[in-house]
Amino acid sequence: MAAGRTWLVPALAFGGVAALAVSAMLPRPVEAKNRFALEPPNVEQKRAYKYAAMSGADCLKELDRRKVPYKLEPPTKQVDTPLRFTGPIRGVAFKLTKRAEENPDPVSPAAVADCRLALAIDDMAQVLAKRKVKTVEYLSMYRKRGVGFIRPGKRHPAGLAIDVATITTRGAPVDGTEPAPKDTTYSVYGDWHPSRVGGTTCGPKATKPRKNTPGARFLRDVVCELADQGSFNLLLTPHYDWGHRDHFHMEVRTGIRWFLIQ
Numbered sequence: 001m002a003a004g005r006t007w008l009v010p011a012l013a014f015g016g017v018a019a020l021a022v023s024a025m026l027p028r029p030v031e032a033k034n035r036f037a038l039e040p041p042n043v044e045q046k047r048a049y050k051y052a053a054m055s056g057a058d059c060l061k062e063l064d065r066r067k068v069p070y071k072l073e074p075p076t077k078q079v080d081t082p083l084r085f086t087g088p089i090r091g092v093a094f095k096l097t098k099r100a101e102e103n104p105d106p107v108s109p110a111a112v113a114d115c116r117l118a119l120a121i122d123d124m125a126q127v128l129a130k131r132k133v134k135t136v137e138y139l140s141m142y143r144k145r146g147v148g149f150i151r152p153g154k155r156h157p158a159g160l161a162i163d164v165a166t167i168t169t170r171g172a173p174v175d176g177t178e179p180a181p182k183d184t185t186y187s188v189y190g191d192w193h194p195s196r197v198g199g200t201t202c203g204p205k206a207t208k209p210r211k212n213t214p215g216a217r218f219l220r221d222v223v224c225e226l227a228d229q230g231s232f233n234l235l236l237t238p239h240y241d242w243g244h245r246d247h248f249h250m251e252v253r254t255g256i257r258w259f260l261i262q
């Protein structure tokens, strides 16, 4: 024990100093080391980039123009322009999953979004509405955990990310496959069928699902159209890591020029 301790202490001290020195030399965020993190040549034209760069006032003006139903929230730590949806968006209801719901949607902190995320969610609703989607269940948007620890303008503590768990369509999903007789719910956990972590999600080199089911095709179709639309600069599926096996992480991050779709 004693020998172990004397060996460990200097090793940890050295490791800590070395890690600090290395992180100071790396200007790029750690995610950007992922091979799927790419800066598009026309990044300034991408919706996520434009949304992230908007002022709160301009963002709200745009949200009003689109007639997205919302109400402003009282100041929420680390969220620039906090708000809460008050009804379906383009006919698509966004609801907390039963599992995540500690409080009802009208009061739960997990249902608070920054305005920039709300614009991207409105774009997502367009993609979903044409597929006859009626409900999206999500695990959370805002999360207090990490507030003050994670840099502002990033992830859930900034209200800039949504974790989507299930998508329910009215009747048959519109992807040219077999019709479903009634409402169909696809879950990321049960229907994505990842062949492996590290897979490619969209494009000609996309990894094939382990099972070629209507749900697997539907979910890929949705994610890849969202990727083309460019409203989220981070779109992570179960291909990204084990932590994302049951949800899609969709984020509008400020201050970055790269997109990470996996």
Ligand SMILES: [Zn+2]
Residues within 6 Å of the ligand: 156, 161, 162, 163, 248, 249, 250
């Ligand atoms: Zn997330």
